[in-house]
Amino acid sequence: MSIDISQFLDTFYEESFEGLDIMESELLNMDVGAADDEIINTIFRAAHSIKGGSGTFGLSAVADYTHIMETLLDEMRDGRRQVTQPAVEILLRSVDVLRGMLTALRESEELDSDSISASQKELNDLLNNNDAGSPATGSDVSSSNENSIIPTDDVTPDAWLIVFNPHRHMLKTGNDPVRMFRELATLGEISVESDTSLIPAFNDFEPEDSFISWKITLKGEITRQQIEEVFEWVEDDCDFVIQPIVSEQSAPASAEAVSAEPENTQEEKVETKATAAPKRAAGRKSGGESASIRVSIDKVDELINTVGELVITQSMLGQFGEEEEFTQSHIEKLRDGLAQLERNTRELQESVMRIRMLPISFTFQRFPRLVHDLSGKLGKKIELKMSGEGTELDKTVMEKIGDPLVHLVRNSIDHGIEMPAERLENGKSEMGVVHLNAYHQGGNIVIEITDDGAGLNKDRILAKAIKSGLVTEGDVLTDEQAHDLIFQPGFSTADEVSDISGRGVGMDVVRKNIRSLGGTVEVKSKAGEGSTFSIRLPLTLAILDGQLVSVGGETYIVPLVSIVESIQVKQDQVNLINGRGEVYKLRDEYIPVVRLYHMFGIEPVSETLDDGLLVVVEAEGQKIALFVDDLQGQQQVVIKSLETNFRKVEGLSGATILGDGTVALILDITGLVSLNRTSAAPDLTVITNGDVAA
Amino acid sequence: MSVKILAVDDSASMRQMVTFTLKGAGYDVEEAADGQQALDIAKGNKFNLVISDVNMPVMDGIALIKELRGLPDYKFIPILMLTTESTADKKQEGKSAGATGWIVKPFNPEQLLATIKKVVG
Numbered sequence: 001m002s003i004d005i006s007q008f009l010d011t012f013y014e015e016s017f018e019g020l021d022i023m024e025s026e027l028l029n030m031d032v033g034a035a036d037d038e039i040i041n042t043i044f045r046a047a048h049s050i051k052g053g054s055g056t057f058g059l060s061a062v063a064d065y066t067h068i069m070e071t072l073l074d075e076m077r078d079g080r081r082q083v084t085q086p087a088v089e090i091l092l093r094s095v096d097v098l099r100g101m102l103t104a105l106r107e108s109e110e111l112d113s114d115s116i117s118a119s120q121k122e123l124n125d126l127l128n129n130n131d132a133g134s135p136a137t138g139s140d141v142s143s144s145n146e147n148s149i150i151p152t153d154d155v156t157p158d159a160w161l162i163v164f165n166p167h168r169h170m171l172k173t174g175n176d177p178v179r180m181f182r183e184l185a186t187l188g189e190i191s192v193e194s195d196t197s198l199i200p201a202f203n204d205f206e207p208e209d210s211f212i213s214w215k216i217t218l219k220g221e222i223t224r225q226q227i228e229e230v231f232e233w234v235e236d237d238c239d240f241v242i243q244p245i246v247s248e249q250s251a252p253a254s255a256e257a258v259s260a261e262p263e264n265t266q267e268e269k270v271e272t273k274a275t276a277a278p279k280r281a282a283g284r285k286s287g288g289e290s291a292s293i294r295v296s297i298d299k300v301d302e303l304i305n306t307v308g309e310l311v312i313t314q315s316m317l318g319q320f321g322e323e324e325e326f327t328q329s330h331i332e333k334l335r336d337g338l339a340q341l342e343r344n345t346r347e348l349q350e351s352v353m354r355i356r357m358l359p360i361s362f363t364f365q366r367f368p369r370l371v372h373d374l375s376g377k378l379g380k381k382i383e384l385k386m387s388g389e390g391t392e393l394d395k396t397v398m399e400k401i402g403d404p405l406v407h408l409v410r411n412s413i414d415h416g417i418e419m420p421a422e423r424l425e426n427g428k429s430e431m432g433v434v435h436l437n438a439y440h441q442g443g444n445i446v447i448e449i450t451d452d453g454a455g456l457n458k459d460r461i462l463a464k465a466i467k468s469g470l471v472t473e474g475d476v477l478t479d480e481q482a483h484d485l486i487f488q489p490g491f492s493t494a495d496e497v498s499d500i501s502g503r504g505v506g507m508d509v510v511r512k513n514i515r516s517l518g519g520t521v522e523v524k525s526k527a528g529e530g531s532t533f534s535i536r537l538p539l540t541l542a543i544l545d546g547q548l549v550s551v552g553g554e555t556y557i558v559p560l561v562s563i564v565e566s567i568q569v570k571q572d573q574v575n576l577i578n579g580r581g582e583v584y585k586l587r588d589e590y591i592p593v594v595r596l597y598h599m600f601g602i603e604p605v606s607e608t609l610d611d612g613l614l615v616v617v618e619a620e621g622q623k624i625a626l627f628v629d630d631l632q633g634q635q636q637v638v639i640k641s642l643e644t645n646f647r648k649v650e651g652l653s654g655a656t657i658l659g660d661g662t663v664a665l666i667l668d669i670t671g672l673v674s675l676n677r678t679s680a681a682p683d684l685t686v687i688t689n690g691d692v693a694a
Numbered sequence: 695m696s697v698k699i700l701a702v703d704d705s706a707s708m709r710q711m712v713t714f715t716l717k718g719a720g721y722d723v724e725e726a727a728d729g730q731q732a733l734d735i736a737k738g739n740k741f742n743l744v745i746s747d748v749n750m751p752v753m754d755g756i757a758l759i760k761e762l763r764g765l766p767d768y769k770f771i772p773i774l775m776l777t778t779e780s781t782a783d784k785k786q787e788g789k790s791a792g793a794t795g796w797i798v799k800p801f802n803p804e805q806l807l808a809t810i811k812k813v814v815g
Contacts, residue, residue, distance in 0.1 A: 003711075003714065003715055003718065003802075003803040003804075005711060005802065005803065007714075008707045008710050008711045008714070009707075011706050011707040011710050012705075012707035014706075015705060015706050015707055042751070044749075045704070045749055045750075045751065048749055048778065049704065049705045049708075051778060052705065052708065052778045052799040052800065053705055053707050053708060055778070055799060055800030056708065056711065056799055056800040056801065056802070057707070057711075057800075063800070171770055172763065172769060172770065172792060173789065173792055173793065173794050174770055174771055174772035174773050174792070174793075174794035175772070175794050175795070176770075176772075179812065179813060182812075183812050208769070208770075232795070233789075233794060233795030233796070236786075236789060237789075
C-alpha cells in the first residue's frame, strides 16, 4: 500500500502559515532580556511543528532551514542563550524567509535561494557566535547496547542465542515480550524457552510485575543490528545478551544474565511469518491548488441542525400533496408551513454564509509587525491598539480589504503620527497611538483606523487641491468636503513621496478598491488631535437586503442600508437650481432629486413629483433623493453580477431574480451619487454652503 | 473486534496523515490535539494503543503518558511517542514516564504502519 502524502500538504501549509503568524506576533511581544518561558516555548513549538511536518511531507529545504531556527530557539528555551534584540530581529527575518519558502512551494514556484542562504548564514552566525558551553547540542548518544557482549561480527552466524531477562517493571511500559518474539519470528526460525523459576509463591505474587526470563534461539541469516532493533525500546528495561552460534553445538549461555538454572522449562514455538514491510517512499505529485477554509465544528453543527429542520418542514408540506381534499383548515396549515419554510431558508442561508465568515483578526494580525518595522524605520514611537478582532466578515471581502488597510495604516504612521520631539513640544505623550477597531453595524462591518497624530491640514489640502485643479480659488468647502479631497485621483499631501506610503499608490486607489467591494471610506480629522478613517463594508458580497421600488413598469432594488427615509413630495419644497437640477428641501438640507425614469430612459407612470415618492439615499456622506413611482416590499436578494453576464452599467451594481422569475436591477447608490455630482455638483456646493451659513 | 487507536498531535496535518494511514489499514482511530484533550477522550474509552506527539500546548506528551499510566485501563497498553526529538534525553524522559517506544519524525505512512503492526498486530 502506498499513500499519497501530498493530500495532506494543504493542511500542512495552512497550519504552517498560522504557526508563522504566531511566531511573528510572539516575537514582537517578547520582552528582550526578560523573556517569558511560555512565549519562547510557543515560538519553539511553532518552529518545531513546521520542521516535523516539512520533513514528513518531503519538503526537505524547509526542514533543513527550520532546523537551524529550532536549534536556536531550543537554546533560548533552555536558558543556554540570551534573548537579545538582534536575535529577535534575525528570527523575525527568518519568519519572513520561511513564509516565502512555503508560499513558493505551495505555488510550485522556484525558491529564492539567495535570500534563503543569506538568512541561513545569518542564523548560523548567530548560532555559532556565543555558543560557548553548550556541548549538548547535537551530541547524539549512540544506540549501541551497553549490556550486550560485543563479539566480532565479521561473519554472520547461522543462528543467535538471545538471553532476555526483563526487569520487573517492563510490562508497565506497555512492552509485551510476546510482541517482541513475534517480531523476531519475522526475521527467522525461532524457538523460545521460558524460565519461570523466579515466579514467587502465590501470596507474594505481583500480577503487574514481570518474573519470567527467556532463552531464544533464532536461526537464519540475521545481523546483530536487526535483533537489537527489536529490543530498541526496552534496552533500559531488561538485561539481554545476544550471542552468535557459529557451529552446530550451541554456545553456552551467559551465566551473568540468567541467574538460575532453567528447571520448569517449556518450549514455545512461535509461528514464523515473513512479512517484510515494504518501505517505499510515497510518490509526490504536486497537487492542484485548492483553496480551503477552516470551519469550526459549531458552524457545521448549526448547518446540520437547520437542514434537519428543513427536512421536517418539507415532510409537513409534503403531506398536503397526499390528501384528497383541500379544505380551509389546510390553507392555514399550509400558510404556517410556508412561514416555517421561509424561516428555515433564511436560517440555512445565514448558516451557510457564516461558514465563509472569518474573524477580522486574520487581517489585523499582520499589523503589529508592520508597525514594529515602520516605527523603527521612521524613528517614531508608536503603540498599536486593536479591538474588535473577533468581528467576522466574508473571506473574499477579507482578502481584498487587506491591501487598502495596510495602505491606511502606513499612511497614519507616516503622515499622521508626528516625530517624538514634535509630539512632546505639542504637549502630547512621546508615544503615538494607532488604533484599529472593527464592529458590526447593520449588515455592514465598520473598520476604523484612528491615530492621535497631527490630523489633516485643511489649508494645505486646499492649497494642493487648487494647484492640481480639483477646486477653484474662492470655493467654500466644509471640513468634511476638504478632507474628502485626499481621496481624489492625483492627490498626495506628502511633501515628498516617501517609500513608506508613497509608492505611487494614492488614497484614490484605496477608495476605488473599497468601492469595488461595495464599501465606502471616510475620514474625520481634527487638526492637532488626529484622524479617523472609517471603512464600511458589506459583510458579504453575495446577498443584500433590498427595498423593491417601481419605476414605470420596471422594478429596481435599492440596498436597504443606503436608504435614509422615503417621503411624499410637497411641491413647494422643490427648487430648481441654475436650470441644472432639482433639489428638495428636507429640513435644513437641500437634496438633489434624481428621476430614475430619466436616468434609465423608461416611460414613467407619472412625471409629476406629487404622484410618486422620493427615496432619500446616502452614500459617502452625500444624500440624493430618488424619484420612484411606488415602493414595493423589502426582501433579501441574491446578487448576480452584471459584468460577468452582460457588461458594467453605470449606476447599477448588479441584478437579481425575483420570486416571480423576472429580473430586477440593483441600484449602485455610490455610483448614482457620483454620477449626480459630476453633472450638477459645482453649483450645488456653493449654494448649499451659502444656505447653511446663512 | 477492531483495534482502537488514539492519535495525539497538535499539528492538524500530522493528525490527518496518521488517521488516514491507520484508518486505511482498518484501525479505528480517534484524534486529540493536545494532552488534556487526549486524556479526556481516553477516560471515556478503551483504546488499544495511544500514539502521542511530545511537544504540545496545554499538556505535553510526557505528562499525558504519566497521567495515562495512572489509569487502570491504560496501565499496560502500548503508548508510542511520535517525535522529532530523537535525542536520547527526550526518549529517556518518555520512557521513564511509561512510554512503550517511539516513532521518529519524519516518517512515512509505511514506516508508521510497520511500527503499529509490530505493537498491536
